[in-house]
Amino acid sequence: MTMSNSSAVQNPVRRRSPLAETLEALGAKLGDAHDWDVALSFGSPNEEAEAVRQSVGLTDLSRIPKFDLRARNLDPAFALDGDARVWRQRRGQSLVTCSPESRASVAAQLDHYAASAAESSPVYVSDVTPVYAALLLAGPRGAAVIRKLADLDLSGEALPNLACTQTGIHHVYALVAREDLPSLRAYLIFTGREYAEWLWETVMHAGHEFGMQPFGSQAHEILGAS
Amino acid sequence: MRANERFSFFFKGKLIEARPGDSIGAAMFRAGVRVFTRSFKHHRPRGLMCVAGNCPNCLMNVDGVPSVRVCTAPARPNVRVTPQNVFPSLDFDVLAASQKFDWLMPVGWYYKTFTSRGAWKRVEPWIRKAAGLGEPPPAMAEFAGEAPPYEHRYIHSDVAIIGGGPAGLSAALDASQQGLRAVLIDDQTQLGGHLRFTPSEAERRDRLVEKVLADEKIEVLSRSHCFGLYEDRLLGVVQLPCEGREIESVAHVRAERVVIATGVFEAPLLFENNDLVGVMLSSGVERLIGLYGIVPGSRTVIVGEGPRAERIAALLRDAGSEVAATVRPDQVVSASGSGRVNGLRTADARIACDLIVVCGHRVPNAGLLHQAGAGLEWTDEKGAFLPTRLPPNVEAVGDVTGDDLSPAVAAPPAYPVSKRCYTCYCEDVTTADLSAAIGEGFNEIETLKRYTTVSMGPCQGRMCQISAIGVCANETGRSMGETGVTTSRPPNPSVSLGALAGGAHTPVRRSPLHHEHEALGVVWMNMGEWKRPRYYASDPSLGERECIEREYRAVRERAGVVDVGPLGKIEVTGRDAGRLLDKVYTHRFGNLPIGRVRYAVICDETGTILDDGTISRLADEHYFLTTTTGNLEFVVQWLEWWLIDTGWDVHIANVTGGRSSINVAGPKAREVLSALTDIDLGTDAFKYMACRQGEVAGVPAILLRIGFTGEMGWEVHVPADYGAHVWKSVLEAGRPYDIRPFGVETQRVLRLEKKHVIIGVDTDALSNPYEADMPWVTKLDKPDFIGKASLETLQSTPAGERLIGFTMLDAGRIPEDGASIVRDGEPVGRVTSARYSFVNKTGVGLGWVKAELAQEGQEIMVRVDGEPVRARVQHAAFYDPAGDRLRM
Amino acid sequence: MSFRIPCPQCGERSAYEFRFGGEVLTRPQAGADDDAWYHYSFVRRNEMGIQTEWWYHRFGCRQWLQAVRDTRANRVIRAYFPDGKEQTDLGTGES
Structure with a gap:
């Protein structure tokens, strides 16, 4: 059973990040990227x-494609080609993310994986x-x-690059994944959209001490995002 | 600011000059200030004594923050320092007269005097004002874009070391050499402990501190007090503002191993007038001279003996103070002077002086160890309680172990029983008070503490505990060891409530339509963490009730749309999805046809209703569940729990935030939605309690035809990123029908007219489906499910209470939710929800009554504003009881 | 309350990340008598000593696990998934 394309609509309706208003209020210049503002x-x-290089910065990546991958006997070492990342959330469940550009190829890989799963151990993608x-x-x-x-131990050994952990931020579930930029430490923080x-x-309050500022997709590219 | 540049701050409107490295207290002392505070109860003048942040003698207000220990708080340019607990000033305090009348208020006087409640109520504010310490800071204002005034941090480390003296510094370096991460927690501004003010140790200090600061594996927290050592080695640490960090913060430090290197502190000795300004502890004098170059007196008497007294005498002489005499503690009769010391009396002489230096008890600073479960055992030859039986992975090193101690005085000590011999400086408890309390029968150290409040003040017993134990031992004829210590508990030392609370970061959940509501003039209400529209104040000339009535009429007469985003939404997929739902819910779902919706109730094993919602079957192995807003997480966990050990192929996904959900309701709902979708919404094509997937406004949607409001309506779920687009499209398509957005309050009136219950509002922890008037939700003929055994019993048990509907017979009176239902003045039930019904033109409600009163047409009395008002029981819905409007 | 629970997936975590789920009990079979249901529904051993409990890792991997806790010391000795496939012991160095 595959559902990975259920919300990939072929139409001009633009998708709105939960942070669109916040970013606009901060004076962001908005532009289009893959149907997103x-x-x-x-x-x-x-x-x-x-x-960002000197201290720390924050940017909204709510637009990146995310897939929920489930199977009762999901291989913990399951991996995908390209820039797709598989963040293992628990036994039988992983969160797959990738760049907006590789959305279609990752969706296809996942669909293929689900379609070729053994009859006794179905794989579900959404x-x-x-x-x-x-x-x-x-x-x-x-x-x-x-x-x-x-309450996380973020030392290098405890959370190396491309590893993830799950936690509560003020008692809100969050998945914290380390995905460094070229020679720069970086963390992706996923939480329920309604908390965005x-x-x-x-996070901005916590970063105030370090002079943290928001940055946009152009600075992200300068920093080496693919 | 250059390293050697002087600066100034304000004290009582005057400028005080400070040197780099000064504490506020040191700068004030150098500028001639001697009286720093007035004591808690007797308002006696008090001055610097310990200069270590232990005693209560220098608590002041600094920039609005009360009870700052200025003797250790670093001086910063332009801070404003004001005294506290003074009426009206430090130098002249009218309440100091209270000490002339202290026979009127011995220990426990308010327990004995204000025994009637009225009396206590009248005097309490005055006692609080007179006895309180400082004023709380103003309420924390909302801070936007600014750093919060307090914050928390989490630190994980292999080793945590408490105490930055030589033992702690060495322990940190040892840990680092073993390749371990260490966090070093020190309460002072500069590392080094007593080495800082011991001239012969300066080189050793510099060497150790330099190595520690250069070591990347060691994290140093200065100005940080560990106030609690909890289970599994969690340390509560409060870090006070210091150079470069203006924020007061609490660190949660978790370490695999804890090293306590807290050393010793010095506690005063007992003699008359031992609290006069100018009586100082020897280590306080060492600090003033060694850290700040301040010589606190010109003519000194030293109380003490042996090498320690000799060392202090030499230090003072070198610093230029005349040492008039060194007196053995047992020869001291009293300090003399009015407010300030001008001499010391012995049995046969009076020695004039302006400073008395007391070589006091050296007490192992073992409170944290004691808290963590270690024992404290009296040792005569050390004159101290020493830590024993340390908990696992907790070590003690350095002076806190007591290796280097010798008694300051005999134990138990000799002392005068006097109202001017202070045991406890924080709470003004004297030897006379302790003696009297022991005479009244409070002769155990724990009860003595509670009755007299000795050791319960800001110093947390540091200054007084050893003396109080001594007095208790003496008065009861026991030894120090037999008398024992009181229990140590966090916080030690005191922590501000603001720091414990941290910043204001209460989570807020916002619907994808949040900003759409704002644009429509929403009035918000909080529902758990969610912000929900209560109603829309779209027209400023209308009041709340008019706005709600307008929204109501739109739904009943034309069309309305409500944001139901906070509804819990769960996708259940897999081959055995239906089996799990059959096991957990009371109704059948394995046989639910694809494209159909069914009302769904969860009961626990006792038959109590836990939650309700709808279950839609979208595909053979794909169900879509809704839950109440507050129970979403619970339902997910409950489903997961009952899945354990089944071996079933079921996957449960909480998609609540990912879906924008609205309900379009009203007689024109079909017309509105038909403009946006190709799905046939016709009466027969899309029946009541059916569901379809398709496109609405060009985006993928799930549509459920349900009727919480009592009108024809569709719940429309779309991906959240398209939520605003769909909402705007619906309002646009509804414009010809004058569609209105409506809020929670209107929705509550609409559902109440239909007698639709809200689980958790109209039901509670004892409600079962039979008493709640919904027996049809249980299918006792299906195989075992959660709650079945109890429900079978309950079905055949006569109901005790029943959930009923009622209409008010006095149209103008609406009871509040929770009002009681009475008979002959006795409560026989309670209202769970009541509102004015625009269609019935009177109040209608739901409530629980004793079963015998639940008959149709039964008259009941409901309390409104304290008066019983007539109402009538009605079992059918108040609006469209046949449900015709739902099926149009 | 500051003890840690060694989650088989996430490692040692503060108990504040977990929801307590009560003592581990065996549900009576369908058709069991009232006494069995009464005990299952209302009677708890509340052991002073070692007991096995359900914990849900709310702010972590969001899985139910079972933990063996010494209620006297408030110390979790061991935790594992209910199927026993993964398990971690608290490495306290104690016996």
Whole structure:
């Protein structure tokens, strides 16, 4: 059974991040990316990128494709090609993310995986892009910010690059995944979409001490996002 | 600011000059301030004594923060320091007269005097004002874009070391050498402990501190007090504002191993007038000289003996103070002076001086160890209670172990029983008070503490515990060891409530339509963490009730739309999905046809209703569940729990936030939605309690035809990112029908007219489906399900109470939710929901009554504003009882 | 309450991340007598000592697990998934 394309509509309706209003209020210049309204920058992409390199910055990545992968005997080592990431949430459930560009190929891979699953062990895939908000916290002080939000051990051994962990931020479930940018520490924080604005505000408060600023997709590209 | 540049701050409107590295208290002392506070009860003047942040003698208000220990708080430019607990000033305090009348208020006086409630009520504010310490800071204002004034942090470490003296520094370096991560928690601004003010140790200190600060595996928390050592080695640490960190924060430190290197502190000795300004502890004098270059007196008497007294004498002489005499503690009769020391009396002499230096008890700072479960055992040759039986993975190193101690005085000590011999400086408890309390029968150290409040003040017993035990031992003829110590509990030392509470970060859940509602003039209400529209104040000339009536009429007469995003939404997929639902819900779902919706109730094993909602079958192995807003997480966990050990192929996914959900309801709902979808919404094509998947406004949607409001209507679920688009499209398509958005309050009136219950509002932890008037939800002929055994019993048990509907017979009177239902003045039931019904033109409601009163047409009395008002029981819905409007 | 629970997936975590689910009990078979249902529904051992309990890792992997806890010391000795496939012991160095 495959449902990965159930919400991939072929129409011009634009998708709205749960943070669209927050970002607009912060003076974001909005632009289009794969049918989403995206914050391109808040003024100067170069300055935003430099601030991230020096300390820490926050950007909204709620638009990245997300798939819920389930099977009773899901292989914990299951992996996909390209820039897709498989974040293992628990036995039998993983969250798959990828860049917006590779959405179609990842969806196809997942559908293929589900279709070829053994009769005795069915695999279920569904698009959960709107279920989770995603924030990217990038920069050398990122771990110091997360320390103010969650009871997590973020030392290198405890959470290496491309590993994930789950936690509560002020008693709200969150998945924290480490996905470094080229020579820059970065964490993806996933939480329920309905918490997006609250989480943004909470993370910004925690980062105030380090002069944290929001950055847009253009600064993200400068920092080496694929 | 350059390293050696002087700066100034304000004290009582005057400028105080400070040097870099000064504490506020040190700068004030250098500027000539001697009286720092007035005591708690007797309003006696008090001055610097410990200079270590232990005693209560220097609690002041700094920039609005009360009870700051200024002796250790770093001086910063332009802070404003004001005294507290003074009426009206430090130098002249009218309440100091209270000490002339202290025979009127001995220990326990308010327990004995204000025994009638009225009397206590009248005097309490005055006692609080007179006895309280400081004023609370103003309420924490909403902060937008600014850092919160308090915050929390989580730190994970292999080793946590408490105490930045030589033992703690060495322990940190040892840990690092073993390749371990260490966190070093020190309560002072500078590391080094007593090495900081011991000139001969300066080089050793610099060497150790330099190594620690350069070590990347060691994290140093300065100005940080560990106030609790909890289970599994969680340390509560409060970090006070210091250089570079203006925020007061609490760190939750979790360590695999804890090293306590808290050293010793010094506690005063007992003699008359031992609290006068100018009586200081020897370590306080060492600090003033060693840390700040301040010589606190010109002519000194030292109370003490042996090498320690000799060392202090030499230090003072070198610093330029004349040492008039060194007196053995047992020879001291009293300090003399009016407010300030001007001499010391012995049995045969009076020695003039302006400073008395007391070589006090050296007490192992073992409170944290005691809290964590270690024992404290009296040792005569050390003159101290020493830690024993340490809990696993907790160690003690350095002076706290007591290795280096010797008694300051004999144990138990000699002392005068006097109203001017202070045991407890925080609460003004004297030896006379303790003696009297013991005479009244409070002769155990724990009861003595509670009755007299000795050791219960801001110093948490540091200054007084050893003396109080001594007095108790002496008065009861027991030894120190037999008398024992009181229990140590967190917080030690005191922590501000603001720091414990942390920043204001209460989670808020927002619907995908949040900003659409704002644009429509919404009035919000909080429902759990959710913000929900209560109603829309769309027209400023209308009051709340008019707005709600307008929304109501739109739904009943034309069309309305409500955001039901907070409804819990769960997808259940897999081959055995139907089996799990049959096991957990009371109705049958395995046989639910695809495309149909069924009302669904969960009971627990005792037959109590836990939750309700709808279950739709979208495909053979795909069900879509809704739950009440508050029970969503519970239902997910409940389903997961009953899945354990079944081996079934079922997957449960909470998709609540991912769906934007609205309910379009009203006689014109079909016309509105038909403009947006190709799905046939005709009476027969899309029946009541059916569901379909398709496109609405160009995006994928699930449509359920249900009728919570009592009108024809569809619940429309779309991916949240399209929510605003669909909402706007519906309002646009509904414009010809004058569609209105409606809020929770209108929805509550609409559903109440239909007698639709809200689980958790109209039911409680004892409600079962039979008493709640919904026996049809249980299918006792299906195989075993959760609650079946109890429901079988309940079905054949006469109901005790029943859920009824009622209409008010006095149209103007609406009871509040929760009002009592009475008969002959006795309560026989309660109202769970009541509202004015626009269609019935009177109040209608739901409530529980004793079963014998649940007859159709029975007259009952409902309390409204304290008066019984007539109402009549009605079992049918108040609006469209046949449900014709739902099926149109 | 600050003890830790060694979640088989997430490692040692603060008890605050978990929801307590009560003592582990065996549900009576369908058709069991009232006494069996009464005991199952209302009677708890509330052991002073070692007892096995349900815990749900709410702010973590969101799975139910069972933990063996010494109620006297408030210390979890062991935790495992109910099917016993993965298990972790609390590495306290104690016997």
